Amino acid sequence: MEVGCMVSGSILLYGTVGSTLNGLLTGSLYGLMALGLTLIFRVTRIANFAYAEYITYAGYAAFAATAALAGGAGGAVLFAAGLLAAALVGAVASLLSDELAFKPLWHRGADPLTLLVASMGVAFVMRYSLLGLAVSANWPLQVQPMVGNPVLATIGGLSYISGAHVAAITAAVATAAAMHLLFTRTKTGKAMRATASNPVLARISGIDIYYIRRLTWLLAGAIGGLAGFLYSYYNPLNPETGWQVLLWIFAAAIMGGFTFYGALVSGIILGLAESLASFYLNTFFGIDTAYSPVIALIALVLVLLFRPEGVIRLEAHMLRRRA
């Protein structure tokens, strides 16, 4: 009896540690992905469903780049190549979707709802083009960039900290901070906010709003690409990967009130809630871990119901402190 208690106690401890680590990993990736979505929404007011596809395309680009180099190149080179290819393809996919679809519609006076529906159309075209290509070219059903995920530390022999953990958390925090600084401290970032706030007056002020717009899409796509690469680092990709995480990306962005730190914190909350709650519910009540998505979305609803201003206030506070 005593022994049994000790074992379940250590399972609980290590399970908690492991779930926390996993929650931090997926959560910071949700947050990172939400940063790009937030950027597009803040500057162009488009709730962009096609954003998910930039992530998928970027993951595939990382796969292609690392597959081409694998064998000859070392781990660091493969990592850099995968990252660059992903960021580049994410940026280009993002820019092209604006140039070919969203900008022409916006020129014709499309409202945000029309643009949202258009973004779903763009998403479908991108997703099923990739699927078609994957099927016709006989690609494997799932792919993964050929970059090893080194285990950096193990805790109690059960849970571990990997390269993906460090990379994802670092990238998410650094990107959120960089975006916040861009928007509050730099001329270009302020011009992005000005363009969003009043595009006609932005032009009258001498701002080339088309340049600002292109920069916004490139940057958002590169962030999505970076996230797609890091996600595929520990998760095999298929043509629907982006679509499968889109709900969490939107959840994090909405919960974060479309602020950068808000998106980061919300992403991490969602990741932790999902991971920890499903572990506890499974351990204590035998509830299948397949329910974990429900938990994350319950967390979203609870936050929106009871503390809608909570996460946003964080950034408002930081803005005030600067002032």
Next chain:
Amino acid sequence: MARILETRDLYGGYGKMVIINGVSIHVDRGEVVALVGPNGSGKSTLLKTIYGVAKVFRGSVVFDSKDVTHVPPEGKTALGMGFVPQTENVFPDLTVEENLEMGGYLLRDEEKLREAMELVYAIFPQLRDLRHVLAGALSGGQRKMVAVGRALMTMPKLLLMDEPTAGLAPKTALELLDKLMDIKRETNASILIVEQHARRALEISDRGYVLVSGRIAAEGSGREILARPDLQELFLGKHG
């Protein structure tokens, strides 16, 4: 006197709707020119057409001896023009200081930006205390100061102003008009101003144009226009 701005037989409007019907006006260097006329006569649209915010159908706009008819608004600002629109003339989601910074977006070095900002704060001392407040949270009068201040940041050679005093209390409006004259003296800018306080505007202007249904109905010195009884009835009686 050399002309800083000239429109030649200008037609302008929105989409397919022609509102400005062959307007030829000019502003000389250092001049203050008032554009008056009844509501809906196209005063705002004329300014927007000149600046490239509304569509030019025909005719031309010449600024500083250059044909700028099809130069986009950002290009006109780069050439030395400035514009204070009547509505939506601030960035509500940016602070007062950021609004001014955006006004000086084209200034390349930080020092020039600071200098211009100091000048605006000297003209509108209130704005210095409000510099970290979002423009969207300001009162109507404060917002107009931001709108004018933003346009001053690049020290334009020509300033187009669309009813800078609209919606202000009469006293505040007159104070702002006096400020505008100070600005004119300090920066030596030429000004083309649309004003609801037509009488006051004509008094402070060198010349004026009366716009009716998108056409110039009369022109002359402020005094001449004010002296014409037919024009008085048309619009001055109601608004003066």
